[in-house]
Amino acid sequence: MKSMRKFWVVFSQVFFKNLKSGSWIFLVLSPLIVLLIGGGIFYYVAQTTEPAKVAVVSEQPLAPLLAQQDKETKYKTYSAQAAQKALADEKVDGVLTVSLTPTFKASYKNRENSQTVSDTTLNQSLSRLKTQQAAAALKLTPTQLSALLTPAKVTTKTVAFVDGKQVAKSNSAGDINRGFAFAVTFLMIMVTMTYGSMLASEIATEKGSRIMEILLSSVSATTQFFGKIAGVFALLLVQIAVYAVTGAIAWQWAKNQSFIQQYLHGVDLSFLWNAPGLITVAFFLIGTLLYAVLAAMAGSLVSNLEQVQQAVMPISLFGMLGYFGALIAQQNDAIVVKVASYVPFISASVMPVRLTLGRAGAAEALISLAVSIIFLIAFTWLSVAIYRSNVLVYSDAGVLKSMRKSWQIWRSEQGK
Template sequence: MNAIRIVFNQVFRKNIKSVSWWSIVLSPLIMGAIMFGIVYYMNGAVKTAQVGVVAEAPIQQGLARQSSAATKYRTYPSQAAAEKALKDETLDGILVVNAKTPYTARYLGRQDGQSVSAKTLTTALSGLNTAAIAQELHLTGPQLTKLLTAPKVTTREVTFSQSGRMQTKSGAGSDTRNAVATILSILFYGFLLSYGTMTAQEIATEKGSRIEEMILAAISARSQFFGKILGIMALMVVQVALYGAAIGGTYLFARNNATVRGVLQSIDLSMLDGTFIAAALGFFIVGILSYTVLSALLGSLVATQEQAGQATMPVLMLSLIGYLASIMAVNGSTPLMNVLSYIPFLGPMIMPSRLAIGQVSGGEAFLSLGVSTAFLIVFAWLSAKMYETNVLAYSDSNIWHALRQSWDIARSERRASHD
């Protein structure tokens, strides 16, 4: 354990001080800050449109009550007074309303003023027009309320279990879970692009510099293998923590922004049940660990740092298949998708999306997670054994030939140990 801790500290400290790691961490934050700044500036730059209303008092009062951050209605006793305010640029436009039902109105907008859409004005007048007509028809308050009540439509998504039993789930919760699954898939793939390359290069650099012999004189290959993986995982944890702090700081700074409030109101966090959260996080952790182990194994097969690209290519191609399959999952459940969901390396990317949209049950998701976890344990043990063989082997052949050669050597050593 002491040897693993030494390797862990060396990998963690070296990378956390490097410019390349900070560029990986800060690039998404900088892009996000730029995009947020543009949206925030555009929302702040748009001023409230000032609309002068020339109409009878009930209409003026009704429109004034509908003033918002986008449009403010101001009352004027005459059109001449409103036109003077328009000329002085106090108003952006004048709304002249004829009180005879159904209402007709005319809007005069200043060319260089804030624009107000006809839809906004029509919506504001519709309720007042309906109330005026109801009054003419002598409708009571309850009758008017019933008249204005919109039809209520409840949406349910239907799924069928393997036994043919139909199950229903609310559409709103599916949208929220699907958004979380999509974010996790993007983070998953982004982390693989960054840390898969970092892991392979970490090992390839040491092999290429021929210092591996000196390292192995003091630390076993297995301790070195697990120490490097734990060091890389610690860097991922720090990156996620920094992103969490950045999101929290952004929320505290911009929680009163209309755009941010709109986004938060559209998210139904109550639909993120414990089963989905546990499964999604479990797949994320197991999947990242699996790909990190694979990157370390393939990195040990190359002879020089220049060959590190050969080691990362299989990792990137395999993860790309899983990422594309997770996107295609929304198109429906197919036999191929059912099979891919239980294959290690692919299941951790596909299953969260399928669970989010209700294609699979929680039990099926945890079964896939169990398969991936069991595979990770066996794969990590085998990779550590092969790493011991590969780390001092140098070959100019391609990575697949090196992998086959490594497997043959490992089998030969195992047979020799039994003899």
């Protein structure tokens, strides 16, 4: 009971000190500010962009026919002289001249720095128009023309195999899964780098100022170890909660916006809350705890704040290995990727990618997750022993030599 009170004292000290710090507040708010600015620019462009205006010059009034073909552009019939004047006065963005006899010819002239019309769209509209003219010359009925122009229909169906069973997926599932996998990988890198450095700095600062000696007189090293990890992990959960609440509020507005709906039309978001999505979240949490334990252990091996970069070097190394492994996993499922998806630290980034892309089943993912949990328990026990034996050792020898010395001390204690 007494040790639990001390645990909460350490937890509260780490949590509230960083919660009120400007660096942590900036860490949380900076992505939101960037997204707000980017979203505001995107919204402004979407709201202020007007369709291109095209003057059509032809012997026949073709503007209504072209407007039926291309609803994103405004077509209006002009005489040649009036069209040229409208272009000069910036009343239209371009002039489309169409000649039907003796052969079908078309030319398009647009003003510099004006709204553009896609060449592909323009060619498709004119091709349909030419086909209609040819059909009229051949005296084809509208039914015959429709039968001639009706393209072949191909039904596309996306499936995934979960535990050997075929499951239907949305056609957008592949893109959504890739995006989700990349987001998890990127978030893992950012979290481990940021919070790992924060935890290592917390310990290194106390050691460098000799406060650690005072703290250990009343709180055990083991209690401090878990209290600091819990405090930093709680900060991460608060940051995630802030983003979740902000995202939920923003979604209530965004889902009713037409320019958002056109991007989300047909997108299958069910993956985010089914079994693979939950397993991916579990990998993220276990992976974060692994890196937190590594950071606490590494922080105890330095003597002052200036050596923190040495302490976070293992975190950076494992983080980059996981990141590049995840990038490779998005491209192929080579044997090295399959092996890496079961290696602790790296598996937290690689296995979610394989899972989301359907290259690994839920059973494989759960086995990898179980391996990570077992390793987390064993690694935590080892890290606590190293932390306890080295937290009051002051040396400028560097992290690797300090780790070797701590290992020797720990082994001698075990021998006794």
